[in-house]
Amino acid sequence: MQPRIVTLNVNGRRHQAALNPNVTLLYALRDLGYTDVKNGCEIGECGACAVLLNGQPVNSCMVLAWQVDGAEIITNSGLGMMDNPHPLQEAFADTGAVQCGFCTSGMIISAKALLDRNPHPTEREIREALSGNLCRCTGYGQIVEAIQMAAKAMNNGSMSNEQPGGGR
């Protein structure tokens, strides 16, 4: 087994790493510092490792890094930062959708993918899109609300920080 140089374009940054063939995208990303991509089960059941792969949400724990040489990868931390969060990240923070926070990055990736292809999802469509992301803390209700709130904000073209209760 020999390593090879793999190019991963992550959140707009180009990385090159020498990786063995048996390294999954999950481990490759975390070793590159993208610790927002979480390991919750490694068998595709929990969704904590979800990333956008060429725009599609996938479990990075079941993708080999070599398989995505040259691909465009987006992780949650690439969508926004503390001083300039993405509307989804803001909405999650504001609705109580974040409790322990461990599922949050994967949830936001699935939500982003949903809103990219369906900007006006019904509640059922939201829940379907989240079927691969487990949450043990919230019961999903506030997560659904957050996505609805973000959808509104994104459809209005609003990237405002003026959310009720934000930052007070």
Added chain:
Amino acid sequence: MKYTAKPLPPVELPELRQVGQPLRRVDALGKAVGATIYGADFSMPHMLHAKVFRSTEPSARIKRLDVSCAKALPGVVCVLTSEDAPNAKLTTDMPGQTGRAARAGSDAPVLAGDKVRFVGEPIALVAAETQALAERALELIEIEYEPLPGVFDPVEAIKPGAPVIFEPDNVVARWKIRKGNVEAGFAAADMIVENTFRMPFVEHVYLELESGVAWVDEQGVINIRAGTQVIEHFRNIARAVGVPQNKIRVRGTLVGGGFGGKEDITVEIFLALLAKHTHRPVKLVYTREESFIAQSKRHPFIITHRTGVKKSGRITAAEIEMIADSGAYPYLSPYVLLYATIMASGPYRIDNLRVDSVVAATNQPFTSAFRGFGGPQAAVAYEQQMDEIAKALDLDPLEVRRVNYIKTGERNGTGQVITSATWLEESATRALEALGEKTPNHGSVKVGWGFASYFQSYGRITWFHDTSRAWVGVEMDGTVVIRCGAPDIGAGQINSLCQIAAEILGVGLKDVTIHSTDSAVTPLAGTSTATRQLYMSGSAVFQAASTVRDVLLDRASKHFEEEPENLDIADGMVFVKESANQRTSESANRRIGEQASQTRSFADSLPLKKLVAMCAAEGLPLSNLALFTAPFTDGIDPETGQGDVFPDFTFGTQAVEVAVDTETGEVTVLKSVACHDIGRAINPAAVVGQIAGGSHQGLGYALTEEYVMESGVTKTPSLAEYLIPTSLDFPTTKVIILESGSGLGPFGAKGIGEPALTPAAPAVANAVADAIGVRIHELPFTPKRVLAALDRIRD
């Protein structure tokens, strides 16, 4: 049956500015943007990777253990067995800062020596340069077991002749309650109803796996950065590792879910031992499969109720037997059993009560704390029993509750007087009313309604003499700092502390920063367990902040020439309250001739920053370290179980509507409503999240979560086999918050973390029984069990 919400007693709660607002939590944005560094996200230079070698036998003697090949693998730096740490014992007794001596016999070996007692028991530790090498090293460890007889059922375990896991007879603990005269009570009954209920193991499934990093610093202090519910474990860790207590520092992270599963020590001692031996940083991260077999579970219980009742539904006597499974080591079993025993009879006034409970050891994963701590199991039994009583007497289920609900001022099963509001009928009628119109049956689908009222303690057992500490200070620019040891496991523990301090010191939430969860640096605030943090640490912060406020307003009173109670602080400004202004204006008019008048304007105010500078210049203390103590009591009477046990209780009701497909056995929850009196909501969004989330866990307990054990082997050790609710499984529980203001916590708050889960599973149980006309006595209600129950009534 139509239900109408019973009007609430009038309550006047003071208006607050920060508390009671659904503000964005202080930890929320960091988590939302993926910036929060959990246990496994942290790395140090030259860090090693650790793995744990675990038993594959449930009951065996270790005939031969040879780690030499593992040690010889290049890149493996350290392999430890019990020989390297023969005195390393894991005190599985109750954690916390009480410092009371551990019970004898409750210790588990950190690394098994001659015997293993459950599949997953740790035997050896490996530290290597990479995770792959550590995994490879595990494969090179050679072991020979001599299987021994095992016992896998607590009922069998206490029979004479059973293999002994816990000397002398596998009985880990017993409790009893003897109140009133049960024989007389049964004699006075019109009817006696008897039922037995069974509940299985349950897995916590926190999303974040057990993980951490440890290193030895330049003072020789072993630092452990890990997700834990209890930083006070540093004392137990020190003892197990063989170092003084001041040479262990637990830096708790924000935890990705705990639910009681991170209440006991998980990775900390392993990390400390390896860091000590290698003098390099070490990281340990469990796999999900490992988490299933290695860490604690909810106690399986078998609970039998025998209840004497009058035709009116009034209970005349209750006799309850409970047997629980502690798994291979005691851990917190004696206390889980105690909770279950105390809550065995439910939120009802029962004058003649006999409870006998026992928890026994088996060769299965050890059971310990899990949200509710015996309370949910007790509720699964007592609420189904209440519905069975209603059925036997042909009474409405709510009527049976109504004539038995305990009221403020009455005594519970241990004779403790309930001092706070109960509002049980209020919560039950509201939950039922919110179910709306009953969905009609259609085809083979039968619809049922069910509800469960409950009570669940908040605050720890009072004979533990629980305390919490917090430090609050104001910086020169008027911003506020809190230092408090409280771990945040996702429920918003640290945010609540910030909102409380913001309220009292008149600043915005954004002006408060909290430093938490460091056993060396932040005042110890006790465990994030037992629904105690808001009550205990919230009160400590309340006290500390109030003391600082008093200093500030005392100084300000000289500035304004006003009594401190006429002053207030808000939005970073100190000012004379409006009502005081009017009086002052009148008296100012009178005094105009007496002294140089100051212009008393409506906006007579002083920036907090300036007041702080004035205080600092005069050497006034702008910070305070507060110690809050819960009531201290002595233990209950061992013969009668009578005595005060908890500071207080939370009460509420959950109601659900379910549809049962009688052809496939599938159960669908159509509606779910939960109504809890939480005293006072510090952050309503957090309260809703706790109730909705706890309810979901309870719905999973009732319907989807089946933990299968076969002769000590877990058959469902993955998230593909052990099924927690997904986004599509249940509707979001509608939450109705009641605020009686009668809690012991800050601003009259009670606790909600555990109570949120307790009524959900029994509500579903009652709804399913209502739908199909027959009761299923064992959780969860899988299609197989539902169809079997339907077969029983067909025959």
Added chain:
Amino acid sequence: MLPEFNLLMPKTLPEALEMLADGAPDVMPLAGGTNLIPDMRGGYHSPGVVVNIAGLEELHGIRQEDGHIVIGGGVTIAELLDDPLITQHAPVLKEAAAAFGNALIRNRATVGGNLVDAAPCADTVPPLLALNAEVELVSKEGARRVPLEEFIVGARQTLRQPQELLVAIRWPVPPPHSAGAFRKLGLRKAACMAKVDVAVVVEGDAGGRCRQARIAMGAVAPRHFRAHAAEDLLRDQPLTPETIAEAARLAAEASRPRSGSEYKLQVVEGLVRRLLTRAAGSICE
């Protein structure tokens, strides 16, 4: 972490077939990875050589050709959900795709992967059996077509040789007045392994009579199967509540659940009855 293996990255199908031939028998193809990667991690598979076929153009695409629908072995479950040919001609397969795994898994899991893994709970198998599908296997030596019913020989056992790739699945476009339906029973509402899988396809006539029915089951016997006795009963018969009920009974009778899972018989009977009833209602449209 995964065990060690050599990973080969072919750019074309012939290259891949060459690599499989060279590596056989200790070689496995990797597409979506949703079975193989967890299986390697869990020690169920440990091939010395893995051939990545995920990007191969030749394995993609859904088309209609010679009165058949043909899908490439590398088509993902998500692609099935979105495809108009599947929506129009194979709603039974679309229903199974919607119930398959979870939203994330569907973006990677392939139909070919589901078939060659042949787990008893594989959700695409019953619909494809009910569509009378056959699989196309290709190796360096040549190609062969095998009816799906013969391809799966046991739990996780198929006729595929290590050097073969499942490149396509094809089935005849159902004639007018056909209808199909699929239903899965699991222990939760989504994202779970099937405890019972049932699929039916009914080819009828304008009068609502059944010309031919195909009833396929999964997870209720050691391997997937078609309930031929039930199908024979319905051949050229009107679809009445009586004939449907009898067919359902025969389908249950043909099931062989494991000891302790006898409840599945009742579920099979109920679901087959419902699916046939639903299909009967649709075929006149």
